[in-house]
Amino acid sequence: MTSNTDSCPYCQGTGRVQEVTGYGTICIGPCEHCHANVQNQQSFEQLKRRFEQEWSDWRATDRQSN
DSSP: OOOTTEEOTTTTTSSEEEEETTTEEEEESSOTTOHHHHHHHHHHHHHHHHHHHHHHHHHHHHHHHO
16 A cells, blocks of 8 residues: 655655556656656557557548548
């Protein structure tokens, strides 16, 4: 169980770990390049790329059918 006052295990306790529903654990505080944040940022970028790919595929299909 994490709370706002848990020390961040990735940056030797300088930040605070917070659980975000549906998103996972993020580190808030002075460690913006924290492992937890980097991990979340990477998965967000992957989702974004996948969405953009599907969107462009859909647009291409849509143009062909007209």
